[in-house]
Amino acid sequence: MDDDPQTFDSPEEELEYWRNTTFGLRDRLMDREDALADFQVQSAELEMELEKEISRLEATNSELRAKYDKCNFDLESLKEKYQRAQLKAGEDLASIERELQFVRSQQEFYKSRTRELEQDNDDLERNERAAKSSMQAMEGRLNRAIEQNSHLMGEVQTKKILVDEVQRLKDELKDLNLELNVVRGRSSRVVPQNGGILRTSVNGNSAADNSDQLVNNIMSRVKDLETRLAGARTKVTPLLNASSQYATVHSRAMR
Numbered sequence: 001m002d003d004d005p006q007t008f009d010s011p012e013e014e015l016e017y018w019r020n021t022t023f024g025l026r027d028r029l030m031d032r033e034d035a036l037a038d039f040q041v042q043s044a045e046l047e048m049e050l051e052k053e054i055s056r057l058e059a060t061n062s063e064l065r066a067k068y069d070k071c072n073f074d075l076e077s078l079k080e081k082y083q084r085a086q087l088k089a090g091e092d093l094a095s096i097e098r099e100l101q102f103v104r105s106q107q108e109f110y111k112s113r114t115r116e117l118e119q120d121n122d123d124l125e126r127n128e129r130a131a132k133s134s135m136q137a138m139e140g141r142l143n144r145a146i147e148q149n150s151h152l153m154g155e156v157q158t159k160k161i162l163v164d165e166v167q168r169l170k171d172e173l174k175d176l177n178l179e180l181n182v183v184r185g186r187s188s189r190v191v192p193q194n195g196g197i198l199r200t201s202v203n204g205n206s207a208a209d210n211s212d213q214l215v216n217n218i219m220s221r222v223k224d225l226e227t228r229l230a231g232a233r234t235k236v237t238p239l240l241n242a243s244s245q246y247a248t249v250h251s252r253a254m255r
Helices: 011-189 202-254
Strands: none
Touching: 011 202
């Protein structure tokens, strides 16, 4: 607004000035009133919108607060769960460390035991080889002993036969000696009763001849039996020695 003039040339000029000024102020007032009315309308509309927005924001705030409270509760629950899980994880870790230490000690024990078993296995293999070698040697000795046994069994059978033959020859020789003694006794009785002179009858000579012939036959048979008996003894003696050798071999084989 311009500054008021200090002087006017005439009252009409001053009146015109103030009239124009009044009309201008009225127009400006009306414009301001219109602007105010528009502002008031806009303010009312804006206030309604703001109230709606405030209601919406309050609802949203309530919802967010509820969510916040829920999240805070969930957070506290998660913290508690985390603490329990952390505590359990610590306990599990300690248990795992103890188990790991036990497993390591067991592993060392099994390694040591494995080395001992390997050494024992080597010893067993050496003993097995030695046992197999000894067994093979024993089997060889046993086979030789079986062969010798078979051979000796045949010789024992032969020995039995020869012993029986020797016994039979001894019995025959004994019988022949008895028979020879009987014949000699009979021959000694064919002598004279008077003066020691022989009777010269035909029957006496015939009996003497028969006795001599019988004695000769018996003597021949005795010599034959003695020869056969000596041969049998010659065959039996090696068999007796073989039996002694068989007993020695059998004893060594059993060892």
